[in-house]
Amino acid sequence: MDGAEKQIGSAIGGNVTFNPLAAALPVDEPAIREALDCDIGEFVDAKAWIGGQRYEELIAQRVSIRERLYEKPRFRCSLCSVPVYLVANQLKHFFFRHITEDGSCPAETRSALSRDEILARKYDGVRESEPHKRIKALIVRSLSADPSFSEILSERQWRSSHDERSRRQPDVQAKGPLGRTAFEVQLSTTFLDVVAGRRSFYKQEGALLVWVMGNFDPEYRRLTTDDLLFTNNSNILVVDGETANLSEAECQFYVRCHFRRPMREGDRLTDRWESCVVPFSELTCEKEAQHCWYFDYDRQASALRAEIDKDLQERERAKLDALRSELFSFWLSRKPNTAPDENEVRSWTTLLGALSDHGISLPPSPDGDSGFIALMNGVASAKEGKPVGWNFKHLVEVAHRIADGYPQHVVAFGHAARLFKRDEMLAEQDRTGKWKRRSAAIGASLRKGQPDFAPDPVSILLVDFLMPGTKAKLEKITSVPSTHAPVA
Numbered sequence: 001m002d003g004a005e006k007q008i009g010s011a012i013g014g015n016v017t018f019n020p021l022a023a024a025l026p027v028d029e030p031a032i033r034e035a036l037d038c039d040i041g042e043f044v045d046a047k048a049w050i051g052g053q054r055y056e057e058l059i060a061q062r063v064s065i066r067e068r069l070y071e072k073p074r075f076r077c078s079l080c081s082v083p084v085y086l087v088a089n090q091l092k093h094f095f096f097r098h099i100t101e102d103g104s105c106p107a108e109t110r111s112a113l114s115r116d117e118i119l120a121r122k123y124d125g126v127r128e129s130e131p132h133k134r135i136k137a138l139i140v141r142s143l144s145a146d147p148s149f150s151e152i153l154s155e156r157q158w159r160s161s162h163d164e165r166s167r168r169q170p171d172v173q174a175k176g177p178l179g180r181t182a183f184e185v186q187l188s189t190t191f192l193d194v195v196a197g198r199r200s201f202y203k204q205e206g207a208l209l210v211w212v213m214g215n216f217d218p219e220y221r222r223l224t225t226d227d228l229l230f231t232n233n234s235n236i237l238v239v240d241g242e243t244a245n246l247s248e249a250e251c252q253f254y255v256r257c258h259f260r261r262p263m264r265e266g267d268r269l270t271d272r273w274e275s276c277v278v279p280f281s282e283l284t285c286e287k288e289a290q291h292c293w294y295f296d297y298d299r300q301a302s303a304l305r306a307e308i309d310k311d312l313q314e315r316e317r318a319k320l321d322a323l324r325s326e327l328f329s330f331w332l333s334r335k336p337n338t339a340p341d342e343n344e345v346r347s348w349t350t351l352l353g354a355l356s357d358h359g360i361s362l363p364p365s366p367d368g369d370s371g372f373i374a375l376m377n378g379v380a381s382a383k384e385g386k387p388v389g390w391n392f393k394h395l396v397e398v399a400h401r402i403a404d405g406y407p408q409h410v411v412a413f414g415h416a417a418r419l420f421k422r423d424e425m426l427a428e429q430d431r432t433g434k435w436k437r438r439s440a441a442i443g444a445s446l447r448k449g450q451p452d453f454a455p456d457p458v459s460i461l462l463v464d465f466l467m468p469g470t471k472a473k474l475e476k477i478t479s480v481p482s483t484h485a486p487v488a
């Protein structure tokens, strides 16, 4: 007992006077821990609901709850759906009591229920709530107005065609253009397990289950609504007074559809909520997926995602193209066999950093690695159609130099000659036919899988950067996958 309770306790027998403006107090351990508020179709925690009101408010509510008890009960027990009313103990601590206590309610008898049993009982109880009854009636009204629906039944069993013992009781069922169709009202208290269980039942039946809400506000979504939303192509169907009136006026079943429209914001996908009132016959219904939607969010979103990806790739390609041009310009303007000056060092550092962002490594200095220099000289020479970096007169001399001193780059040079269409030039300059014989021998060696001219695996990413699309070809020859490209 806390201090306040002691104080009140001392007054037992006399009048327990309560400050009408103070918060009402629940009993510590109520038998009925949760009640269904039938006016809003939601479950309330008994202690939280009682304690959340001023004493004077609760007393006023208590009277109205009692008055409505037999006609249109405000609260029902969450476990047995029997109407309940508010009573107080002698300390004026409140709790809910069943209208009849015959010992059948698990809350009273304290019998243990499994989570599934509790969910099933609560779900059945929700059908007794006012919003549920109202939406159900609106669905029946809407369907009855449409001649393409017949055999409209409310709260009747649907027996499984496969299993006699398996059955469901949809809120509304009707025969329509898609065959027998079940309609379930989704209140905030419909649980994922129930949603999932029903989906599979009707799917097995080859029938469509359509979830309908009484209203929908995208800003105030609950997780249980999201369970429906994201399993239905981001569409939510609503039947309300306005759509029911329209259905009757047009003799056609209308629904209000809320959906997300995907939008592109820079390189990001966002969305905007929209809604429209459409004939039910215009919805896309997919029995296999148990989908029923108006706007194809999934398709449009994936189209936008593909567009964003394509743009990102194009931008990446453009960036690499620019970097490649920069690297070639640097190479053409550098003075061979001299240490780089301050400007060159700065440009090199910038290039090195930019390329490393794309996973391509350059040596720390442009003049420190003879293998790298030979590779760059070879590719740049083929590109320019004349020797670059070496004091030769003809491109064919470059070819021989690489074959002699840097056999690991001869394949890259060969690709460059082909890419920049220098094969004819090489043949013309090859007066003695020495290069022709040599390249034939290189080809034969490579075909035999000999290591003599196999490309250096660590240079493959750089070669692919210089000549996009060569990676796979080079890897096929080396048969060692390239993971990084430190040329230094």
Ligand SMILES: [Zn+2]
Residues within 6 Å of the ligand: 077, 078, 079, 080, 081, 082, 098, 105, 106, 107, 108
């Ligand atoms: Zn009960």
